[in-house]
Amino acid sequence: MTTISVIGLGIMGLPMAKNLVAAGHEVTGYNRSRGKVDAFVEAGGSGADSVRDAVREAEVILTMLPDSPDVEAVVGGEDGVFANAPEGALWIDASTIRPDVAVQLADRAREAGLRPLDAPVSGGEAGAVSGALSIMVGGEKADVDAAREVFEGVGKTIVHVGPSGSGQTVKAANQLIVAANIQALSEAVVFLEAYGVDTTAALEVLGGGLAGSKVLDQKGQKMLDRDFQPGFRLQLHHKDMGIVTAAAREAAVSIPLGALVAQLVGATVARGDGGLDHSGLFTLVETLSTASGDDLQA
Incomplete structure (x- = not known):
């Protein structure tokens, strides 16, 4: 003990x-x-x-x-x-x-x-x-x-x-990968819903192939249900993406996708959704897609 x-x-x-x-x-x-x-x-x-x-x-x-x-x-x-x-x-x-x-x-x-x-x-x-x-x-x-x-x-x-410090460096890389995965999954779900696909079945088959990931397993159903009760808050992931981008800049490492996702996370927090689970990044994708659809209909 x-x-x-x-x-x-x-x-x-x-x-x-x-x-x-x-x-x-x-x-x-x-x-x-x-x-x-x-x-x-x-x-x-x-x-x-x-x-x-x-x-x-x-x-x-x-x-x-x-x-x-x-x-x-x-x-x-x-x-x-x-x-x-x-x-x-x-x-x-x-x-x-x-x-x-x-x-x-x-x-x-x-x-x-x-x-x-x-x-x-x-x-x-x-x-x-x-x-x-x-x-x-x-x-x-x-x-x-x-x-x-x-x-x-x-x-x-x-x-x-x-x-010392290596654990935090690896965690920064982890948060970069997770945020990029959440963004990609959000876009995929909005894409599937736009075409009227059985999304539950779609995520099941995607999860069994190369697109499968723990992010898909843990966050896919939350997106389908619009259930963004926090397990890890977006505002904390926003903080973590700041760590990633600052550390990459210091090391002169280019992370173009990471920088873009960091901006999307920041934008979601700025619109008042920082208290959502980080899978709530989906809400920005959905909003942007709805706005684009309205523009096309207009």
Whole structure:
């Protein structure tokens, strides 16, 4: 049994914390909104009233937060993780943040006597609930090995991809691929509906061929049902596409498709749909197609 602190009990963090409890670990959770802490306590975990209280006896600290500034705020300061976690504790940041920030924070963590790992995840809410996340880990191999049991409590595919910052770099690539797939699937569904095809049957056969993907499996029916309850919010994917485009620019890498999809994601958020699931990118495709059809009829 490992003593674990989970900071951030949102859509992803709460089910991850619950799975760590189910795996037999002693887990304390902290979240800015007390309701999430209470929900975790009801599930068998322990609750803390501050980051300081959550981490002071933890062997492992896992943060799952929305963005780089959120992580920086939680780990820094006299009440933060770095000032209060026991020396030698593992700090696993499962958030999706900028790779350069991950490197900077890893250096600061080591100065504070901690063992940092950037370990963003893929799989969405469904993967978090089922404990089947894909985890891309950056950091020292010995620390990755030491954290293996914790990772196995929340994920199925756990891969050490390089030194600090590498996990976030791979996650940026992941988000690029996912966004492009969602955009392509959205266009395909609107195209199929325009021709009156049995879309359920169409997605079934497409899923069995080269066009098949986890995006199609998990998001296709949501598009057909116009069900965009958030598993991963568009506004967060918008943030991630900003990470991708900035990192690509810094490395002088051309991502023409990625840049276009980033603009489409941004446009969908700008029209007020940032709270939808990222499959809600479909709504912009549908709106643009309807507008084009009206123009043709006019």
